[in-house]
Amino acid sequence: MVARIQTIAFEGAEARRVDVQVQVMSASRPHFTIVGLADKAVAESRERVRAAFASLGLHLPGKRVIINLAPADLPKEGAHYDLPIALGLMAATGAIPTDAIESFVAMGELALDGTIASVPGALPAAVLANTYDFGLICPAANGAEAAWAGDLPILAPHSLVQLLNHFKGTQVLSRPIAGEIVDHSSTLDMRDVRGQETAKRALEVAAAGGHNLLMIGPPGSGKSMLAARLPGLLPPLTAKELLDVSMVQSVAGLLTRGQLSRERPYRSPHHSASMAAMVGGGNKAKPGEASLAHRGVLFLDELPEFTPSVLDSLRQPLETGEISVARVNAHVRYPARFQLIAAMNPCRCGTGGANGVACRRGIRCAADYQSRISGPFMDRIDIQIDVPAVTPADLALPPSPEGTAEIAARVAQARIIQMDRNGGVTNAELSQDRLDHVAEPDADGRKLLIQAAETLGLTARGYHRVLRVARTLADLAGSETIHRLHIAESLSHRRVHNGMNKAAAHNYQQNSSKPSTTGRNTKNPFYS
Known part of the structure; x- marks a missing residue:
């Protein structure tokens, strides 16, 4: 006889159904085998199951036991296979009725004393179980999380003995209650930012349209401070x-006690992050920072300090909203529709002409620093602004009358306009054909855009990103038509990075044979 129970395997952030088949063969010598492309953690399940059974006074049959995890070509990773294997063995040996578990998806890690430890992925498992009209058996610590998936039957025992008693009818496990929706509203306010009116306006536009934003300025100019306040502006x-x-x-195992939050994610990885840490993958195929920022903000501070290959790996998700990781035996997909906010110093020295202080290495420093970021990556950033140093006069100013609440109200209104017009997506997410339909400027605006594209050498992607930002500016102004003023402001929010790179390279070549100038009057290409 073969006992069956369902469990799951993860492919990226998606759950896949796995059929756990348990057979006890009487005419063979004792042996315990797990087949089905299982990793080391799954193979070790037999020892955890053996110890958990011993804690209940049960023993594995002295026969040949075969556990098959089907489909056999799907990689199985993690310790959450302990519980379905244990339940399958119980059913195969008659400890519990076979039909009692056939309509359940089970997941959980067994401790040696028979308690069931929490595992990641309970919510996707519950969604999958609900899709196939199954119930779910999960650890008690994951019950509140799984209860969000719908009205499916859920058993969330603390230990294997509780589950055994439930199936025997001596104890009834009640369905867990879904966790709370908690409010993690930030106390950071835009009133704390003194001066930097241009940067504040750019941040508002970025929030309204979901646009990527790059801030370039010397240390202490408020770039990180502005980025930290962006989540408060988002709906x-x-x-x-x-x-x-x-x-x-x-x-990723980040849900605590099943609590959910409507606040958008905000991730700020260190610039030493590896490729796997940023885009996901690795031995356990976990989501990376880009996926953990899904539908939220990914803030990259000190942008040029990131490894160039790591930055270029973000080019695909910036366009498609997902990450595809090719592995030897599978292709893993992660959702990654994030809003990129980046900050950098004007040069490696950090001064870059701020307060009249010239860079110690002159033009060479800025040219080298800029070259660490590829042109295609920069072309995917809609808004690129300079953030000048804050002066003592700015610090002496009283707080701005407009704070986060007032700006967020305008952002929310602009988002409503976009969602109604665009079919539920922001201007930054619009498809190309749809953008051509909703972002057609008037005659004066079109003329200015064409002139600017030719003068500034905009690529086709840069041309359309100017239109996206202009569409957002019109939405903030409550205008159905994109006018010349909106095009002009959109252009002002896009630094001519390619042109500056050429100028820096030219100046670098002209001065490469000369000693670098360190005087205070050296002109920096970022402000040329």
């Missing part, structure tokens, strides 16, 4: 976005 997650974000967080 809360919708119901669908909340489910998408929570699924990724569940796979």
Whole structure:
């Protein structure tokens, strides 16, 4: 006889159904075998199951036991296979009825004393179980998280003995209650930022349209301070976005006590982050920082200090909203529809002409620093602004009358206009054909855009990103038509990076044979 129970395997942030088949063969010598492309953690399940059974007074049959995890070509990773293997063995040996577990998806890690430890991915597992009209058996610590998936039957025992008693009818396990939606509203306010009116305006536009933003300025100019206040300007997650974000967080094991938050994610990885840490993958195929920022903000401070290959790995998700990791035996996909906010110093020295102080290495420093960021990556950033140093006069100013609440109200209104017109997506996410339809400027605006594209050498992608930002500016102004003023402001928010790179390279060549100038009057290409 073969006992069956369902469990799951993860491919990226998605759950795949796995059929756990248990057979006890009487005419063979004792042996315990797990087949089905299982990793080391799954292979060790037999020892954890053996010890958990011993704690209950049960023993593995002195026969040949075969556990098959089907489909056999799907990689199986993690310790959450302990519980379905244990339940399958119980059913195969008659400890519990076989039909009692056939309609359940089970997941959980067994401790040696028979308690069931929490595992990541309970929410995707519950969603999968609900899709196939199954119930879910999960650890008690994951019950509140799984209860968000719908009205499916859920058993969330603390130990294997509780589950055994439930199936025997001597104890009834009640369905867990879904966790709370907690409010993690930030106390950071835009009133704390003194001066930097241009940067504040750019941040508002970026929040309204979901645009990527790069801030370039000397240390202490407020770049990180501005970025930290962006989540407060963004509208809360919708119901669908909340489910998408929570699924990724569940796979990563970041949901505590089943609590969900409507605040958009904000991730700020260190510039030493590896490729796997940024885009996901690795031995356990976990989501990376880009996926953990799904539907939220990914802030990259000190942008040129990131490894160039790591930055270029973000080019695909910036366009498509997902990450595809090719592995030897599988292709893993992660959702990664994030808003990129980046900050950098004007040069490696950091001064870059701020307060009249010239860079110690002159033009060479800026040219070398800029070259660490590829042109295609820069071309995917909609808004690129200079953030000048804050002066003592700025610091002496009283707080701005407009804070986060007032700006967030304008952002929310602009988002409503976009969602109604664009079919539920922001201007930054619009498809190309749809953008041509909704972002057609008037005659004066078109003329200015064409002139600017020719003068500044905009690429086709840069041309359309100017239009996207202009569409957002029109939405903030409540205008159905994109006018010349909107095009002009959009252009002012896009630094001519390619042109500056050429100028820096030219000046670098002209001065390469000369000693670098360190005087205070040296002109920096970032402000040329």
